[in-house]
Amino acid sequence: EDQVTQSPEALRLQEGESSSLNCSYTVSGLRGLFWYRQDPGKGPEFLFTLYSAGEEKEKERLKATLTKKESFLHITAPKPEDSATYLCAVIYNFNKFYFGSGTKLNVKP
Amino acid sequence: DAGVIQSPRHEVTEMGQEVTLRCKPISGHNSLFWYRQTMMRGLELLIYFNNNVPIDDSGMPEDRFSAKMPNASFSTLKIQPSEPRDSAVYFCASRQGGSFPTDTQYFGPGTRLTVL
Numbered sequence: 001e002d003q004v005t006q007s008p009e010a011l012r013l014q015e016g017e018s019s020s021l022n023c024s025y026t027v028s029g030l031r032g033l034f035w036y037r038q039d040p041g042k043g044p045e046f047l048f049t050l051y052s053a054g055e056e057k058e059k060e061r062l063k064a065t066l067t068k069k070e071s072f073l074h075i076t077a078p079k080p081e082d083s084a085t086y087l088c089a090v091i092y093n094f095n096k097f098y099f100g101s102g103t104k105l106n107v108k109p
Numbered sequence: 110d111a112g113v114i115q116s117p118r119h120e121v122t123e124m125g126q127e128v129t130l131r132c133k134p135i136s137g138h139n140s141l142f143w144y145r146q147t148m149m150r151g152l153e154l155l156i157y158f159n160n161n162v163p164i165d166d167s168g169m170p171e172d173r174f175s176a177k178m179p180n181a182s183f184s185t186l187k188i189q190p191s192e193p194r195d196s197a198v199y200f201c202a203s204r205q206g207g208s209f210p211t212d213t214q215y216f217g218p219g220t221r222l223t224v225l
Contacts, residue, residue, distance in 0.1 A: 041218070043113075044200075045216070046215075099151050
């Protein structure tokens with residue numbers, strides 16, 4: 001069964017405490033994996049696209065990586081403004097598009 | 110740029126009533142997507158348009174849901190009749206380029222629908 005699973009569901013960090021969010025997938029014919037950030041009461045905001053295993057993308061304190069089974073979103077020295085829900089999504093099997101359930105990140109000052 | 114505009118932002122209606130949600134994509138974008146977000150099912154793609162033409166509506170839950178895009182600057186998602194299980198936040202997104210959702214989709218603020 002095709003699946004996209006994000007873990008943990010929720011993560012609390014102290015400001016400056018680096019960590020990683022996970023998005024594991026069991027789909028056939030992966031065409032791309034995407035990371036979005038969603039703030040409360042707002043629509044998702046695009047962060048990264050990864051297309052092949054070994055690929056990495058960086059933006060400020062965020063770095064996304066991709067393997068054949070999973071993707072990680074590494075957060076280095078997070079700040080309170082990084083608090084949000086982080087969603088991953090995959091395109092697979094030519095035209096199927098599926099979002100994970102998200103990881104809610106809370107960074108305390 | 111004003112971004113993707115959705116209206117209304119909040120809608121409360123009673124079961125059986127018709128509901129129409131509206132979306133104005135970013136000017137110049139030729140692909141438009143409708144999503145639904147609930148706690149139970151997360152974010153689901155309902156339908157997407159390219160150059161005003163519906164490309165894939167396989168995510169539309171049932172015949173009570175319909176979507177139109179009469180021109181490049183306006184789309185509607187209609188639910189008739191509405192049911193309590195339709196309660197969710199409905200997002201519209203747009204992008205420039207190919208039809209299928211990939212990177213750089215711009216999401217609107219969403220419409221929170223409550224069906225009593």
